[in-house]
Amino acid sequence: MLARSLYNEDHQLFRESVKKMYDKELVPFVEQWETEGLVSREFWRACGDNGMLLPDIPEQYGGMGLDFKFNAIILEETALAGTTGPAFGVHNDIVAHYIHNYGSEKVKHEWLPKMATGEAIGAICMSEPSTGSDLKEVRTKATPVDGGFILNGSKTFITNGINADVAVIAARVGDDSGAKSISLFVTGCDVDGFTKGRKLDKVGNRSSDTAELFFEDMFVPTENMLGKQGEGFIYMMQELPQERLSIAISCQAAAQHAYDIAVDYVKERRAFGKAVFDFQNTKFVLANLKAQLQVGWAHLDACIEALVEKKLSTNEAAAAKLWHSELRCKVVDDCLQMFGGYGYIEEYEIARLWRDARVMRIYGGTSEIMKDLISRSI
Numbered sequence: 001m002l003a004r005s006l007y008n009e010d011h012q013l014f015r016e017s018v019k020k021m022y023d024k025e026l027v028p029f030v031e032q033w034e035t036e037g038l039v040s041r042e043f044w045r046a047c048g049d050n051g052m053l054l055p056d057i058p059e060q061y062g063g064m065g066l067d068f069k070f071n072a073i074i075l076e077e078t079a080l081a082g083t084t085g086p087a088f089g090v091h092n093d094i095v096a097h098y099i100h101n102y103g104s105e106k107v108k109h110e111w112l113p114k115m116a117t118g119e120a121i122g123a124i125c126m127s128e129p130s131t132g133s134d135l136k137e138v139r140t141k142a143t144p145v146d147g148g149f150i151l152n153g154s155k156t157f158i159t160n161g162i163n164a165d166v167a168v169i170a171a172r173v174g175d176d177s178g179a180k181s182i183s184l185f186v187t188g189c190d191v192d193g194f195t196k197g198r199k200l201d202k203v204g205n206r207s208s209d210t211a212e213l214f215f216e217d218m219f220v221p222t223e224n225m226l227g228k229q230g231e232g233f234i235y236m237m238q239e240l241p242q243e244r245l246s247i248a249i250s251c252q253a254a255a256q257h258a259y260d261i262a263v264d265y266v267k268e269r270r271a272f273g274k275a276v277f278d279f280q281n282t283k284f285v286l287a288n289l290k291a292q293l294q295v296g297w298a299h300l301d302a303c304i305e306a307l308v309e310k311k312l313s314t315n316e317a318a319a320a321k322l323w324h325s326e327l328r329c330k331v332v333d334d335c336l337q338m339f340g341g342y343g344y345i346e347e348y349e350i351a352r353l354w355r356d357a358r359v360m361r362i363y364g365g366t367s368e369i370m371k372d373l374i375s376r377s378i
């Protein structure tokens with residue numbers, strides 16, 4: 001990889017502390033979380049204790065008042081440690097930002113400090129059984145009543161759905177169809193009318209809990225509406241570039257990790273009297289992946305810098321999400337091939353990395369939707 005100029009000495013020190021913490025608190029537990037289908041709450045607490053939650057949220061709300069590059073380091077190191085289970089992207093980069101950017105002071109003080117310690121875990125609830133890509137078709141209904149709204153509806157595929165303590169929910173106020181009647185609400189997950197459904201049984205990324213959620217006559221006070229009524233869709237479009245870049249960061253680092261373990265493997269494994277690495281095909285496949293990873297890191301760094309400077313456009317973020325998620329799938333597949341039969345056996349990490357990769361082309365907006373967004377800028 002080319003030397004990265006994105007990060008300064010403070011960032012590097014932070015990276016070292018994250019790595020050290022992961023050696024103790026993450027790496028030994030990955031397999032357990034995979035089996036349980038859930039990252040432990042103790043881990044979230046430990047992340048809070050180590051200053052890894054809400055790095056770029058101002059200190060007055062419990063965050064650290066740093067820049068997004070610290071968030072990026074957490075995402076990179078998590079994937080480089082061999083998992084994308086802990087959903088930092090959702091908690092740090094999405095939910096905290098909706099609350100911070102659009103929440104009332106009361107809501108910010110109620111939830112952000114708890115999210116910063118790991119006492120409260122966040123979920124973002126947009127997708128529904130009948131709509132995912134087309135978010136303006138959200139059917140969850142928010143009916144105005146004295147002092148607030150009554151929510152009825154359901155969500156599905158919600159990351160952190162089982163662990164969540166606080167949720168940001170997209171719902172429709174009034175009977176009008178389309179984007180202009182969508183508003184966003186924040187609520188605790190222990191209120192009357194909020195039910196967590198089953199934990200979904202996924203192909204990969206199993207240590208990240210994904211669930212259905214149901215709202216039945218659930219009261220949400222007026223001050224828990226984020227921003228203005230009817231502007232929820234605009235806020236979602238404003239926040240999606242950061243969500244998509246978070247996914248791109250995880251993908252690039254996960255691809256790098258798969259490449260690294262494949263290099264180690266082929267240098268050890270022998271066939272026809274020599275190391276698998278010594279076949280010209282192996283070297284060429286690895287050389288090709290190495291070149292793509294090098295280009296990928298340079299592109300990613302430019303995108304992170306642009307986001308920090310608030311210059312990353314919707315279509316540029318979509319291109320990053322598209323390209324890095326496709327790269328990850330290509331790299332893990334080529335790497336699995338180099339493991340031969342062992343690559344298909346669960347005991348080998350590459351098998352899990354291969355399963356984990358697939359969803360990256362689906363969530364946060366599918367590859368097709370990313371292409372649609374990019375094409376609108378042409």
Ligand SMILES: Cc1cc2nc3c(=O)[nH]c(=O)nc-3n(C[C@H](O)[C@H](O)[C@H](O)COP(=O)(O)OP(=O)(O)OC[C@H]3O[C@@H](n4cnc5c(N)ncnc54)[C@H](O)[C@@H]3O)c2cc1C
Nearest residue numbers: 124125126127131132133157158159362363364365366368
């Ligand atoms: C593990 C996991 C975690 C998730 N986490 C969350 C979460 O935390 N919060 C949340 O709100 N959602 C979450 N999602 C939902 C995810 O964002 C959606 O699944 C995704 O946006 C696609 O929506 P859909 O599943 O309804 O597919 P659909 O919208 O039904 O799409 C089906 C197919 O049609 C294609 N398609 C749709 N529209 C177009 C078009 N205009 N042009 C071309 N092709 C099109 C799609 O690309 C796809 O291939 C998660 C999903 C998964 C699997």
